[in-house]
Amino acid sequence: MNMKAFQDSYPDELSHCYGCGSNNEYGHRLKSYWDGDFTIAHFNPEPWHTAIPGYVYGGLIASLIDCHATGSAAAAAFRAEEREMDSDPPIRFVTASLKVDYLAPTPLGVELELCGELLEVGKRKVIVAVLVKAGGKICARGRVVAVIMPESMVSLE
Amino acid sequence: MNMKAFQDSYPDELSHCYGCGSNNEYGHRLKSYWDGDFTIAHFNPEPWHTAIPGYVYGGLIASLIDCHATGSAAAAAFRAEEREMDSDPPIRFVTASLKVDYLAPTPLGVELELCGELLEVGKRKVIVAVLVKAGGKICARGRVVAVIMPESMVSLE
Numbered sequence: 001m002n003m004k005a006f007q008d009s010y011p012d013e014l015s016h017c018y019g020c021g022s023n024n025e026y027g028h029r030l031k032s033y034w035d036g037d038f039t040i041a042h043f044n045p046e047p048w049h050t051a052i053p054g055y056v057y058g059g060l061i062a063s064l065i066d067c068h069a070t071g072s073a074a075a076a077a078f079r080a081e082e083r084e085m086d087s088d089p090p091i092r093f094v095t096a097s098l099k100v101d102y103l104a105p106t107p108l109g110v111e112l113e114l115c116g117e118l119l120e121v122g123k124r125k126v127i128v129a130v131l132v133k134a135g136g137k138i139c140a141r142g143r144v145v146a147v148i149m150p151e152s153m154v155s156l157e
Numbered sequence: 158m159n160m161k162a163f164q165d166s167y168p169d170e171l172s173h174c175y176g177c178g179s180n181n182e183y184g185h186r187l188k189s190y191w192d193g194d195f196t197i198a199h200f201n202p203e204p205w206h207t208a209i210p211g212y213v214y215g216g217l218i219a220s221l222i223d224c225h226a227t228g229s230a231a232a233a234a235f236r237a238e239e240r241e242m243d244s245d246p247p248i249r250f251v252t253a254s255l256k257v258d259y260l261a262p263t264p265l266g267v268e269l270e271l272c273g274e275l276l277e278v279g280k281r282k283v284i285v286a287v288l289v290k291a292g293g294k295i296c297a298r299g300r301v302v303a304v305i306m307p308e309s310m311v312s313l314e
Contacts, residue, residue, distance in 0.1 A: 016207050018214040026205040048183040050173050051251070052310060057175040058252045059220025066216050094208070095215045099256045105310055153209060153262055 005031035006039075006071040009085035014092050019067035030064055032071040032116070039072040039116035039128075045108055056106040061140050064114055065130045066098050069144030072116040073126035077148075080121055093126060093146035094153070106132070106139040124148045162188035163196075163228040166242035171249050176224035187221055189228040189273070196229040196273035196285075202265055213263040218297050221271055222287045223255050226301035229273040230283035234305075237278055250283060250303035251310070263289070263296040281305045 007020045007030065018027040032041040043064055051057045073093040078085045106112070113133045120127040130142040164177045164187065175184040189198040200221055208214045230250040235242045263269070270290045277284040287299040 014209055016210055018206050018208070019216045021207075024205055024207065026203075046183075048181055049175050050178075050181065051175070052171055052306075053173055055310065057220075058255065059176045059216070059223050062219040062223065062255060062257075063214075063216025066219065094262075095257075095259050097256065097258045098215065098219060099254065100219075100252075101254045102252050105251075105307075149209075150262070153212060 003033075004085075005033055006075045006085060007031055007067075010074075010092065011090045014090070017067065019063045020071060028060075028063065028067070030067045030071075032068050032075070032114075034075065035115075037118070039068065039075060039118075041068045041114040043112045043114070045112065047108070050108055054108055056108050056112070056134070058100070058102055061102070061106060061112075061132055062098060062100045062142070064112065065100055065132065065140070065142035066095055066144060068114045068116055069098075069128040069130055069142065070095055070146050072118065072128045073144075073146035076118045076121045076126055077123075092149045094149045096125075096145040096147045099143045101141045102139070103141060104137065104139045106134050110135045160190070161242075162190055163232045163242060164188055164224075167231075167249065168247045171247070174224065176220045177228060185220065185224070187224045187228075189225050189232070189271075191232065192272075194275070196225065196232065196275075198225045198271040200269045200271070202269065204265070207265055211265055213265050213269070213291070215257070215259055218259070218263060218269075218289055219255060219257045219299070221269065222257055222289065222297070222299035223252055223301060225271045225273055226255075226285040226287055226299065227252055227303050229275065229285050230301075230303035233275045233278045233283055234280075249306045251306045253282075253302040253304045256300045258298045259296070260298060261294065261296045263291050267292045
């Protein structure tokens with residue numbers, strides 16, 4: 001497994017994401033990595049990330065899937081170009097659509113594992129499937145259509 | 158518009174949700190209301206709820222859609238039984254699936270409005286469509302399949 005997280009290769013000005021930006025001091029700071037041809041991330045929800053007592057809030061699960069998938073999309077795009085993720089020009093994806101199926105209640109208090117699979121890797125569009133496990137049990141399944149970030153989004157700064 | 162929020166009618170032990178529970182001191186505390194046959198909620202994202210600078214984090218949008226939809230599902234179930242939401246027995250829905258299409262970047266710094274439409278109201282399953290607007294412009298579209306909360310989830314407390 002490559003020890004540098006995808007998100008740690010994002011340019012500084014694109015590292016403010018609440019879900020995974022290392023410059024967001026209030027956020028989740030999710031870290032995603034290659035694991036062979038798959039991508040992997042781990043996350044420990046806080047006690048207040050609750051839906052009903054004892055279970056993880058579904059919105060957090062959706063958020064983690066979203067960030068893991070867009071990170072995986074960027075990593076796959078760099079890999080397709082045989083470039084390191086911190087090389088120029090940067091490639092960054094945003095979410096066009098996110099689908100989450102909640103398959104089983106997700107217990108709070110155990111580490112979550114997200115496993116991403118690249119279903120389709122295009123120049124402008126990447127489709128990622130993500131499984132979320134708690135204690136080895138699959139609790140949610142996500143599918144994200146990620147598209148290359150519009151230049152207009154960055155120029156607004 | 159009825160002035161009591163759906164979420165303020167949830168039983169105390171089911172009011173810990175990070176997205177909408179009034180007992181969750183760290184959460185979003187979303188409040189949803191009837192607006193004729195539609196449901197409505199407003200939310201002001203915090204400055205740190207950012208995707209990239211200037212735009213709202215997609216995971217937050219997914220979370221708000223989720224909570225507005227499950228609240229709308231409960232409200233619709235009570236309305237179908239011609240009961241007030243704080244009458245017994247309580248009815249509470251959880252999310253089976255959540256789909257969000259991000260139609261346009263959502264600017265940070267303006268109030269978001271969520272409008273819910275009940276597409277299907279069954280005893281055990283309710284389908285809700287949600288539009289998210291920022292400054293009057295539709296930025297995201299959600300579709301949530303909500304199912305009645307399994308009794309096993311509550312007994313875990």
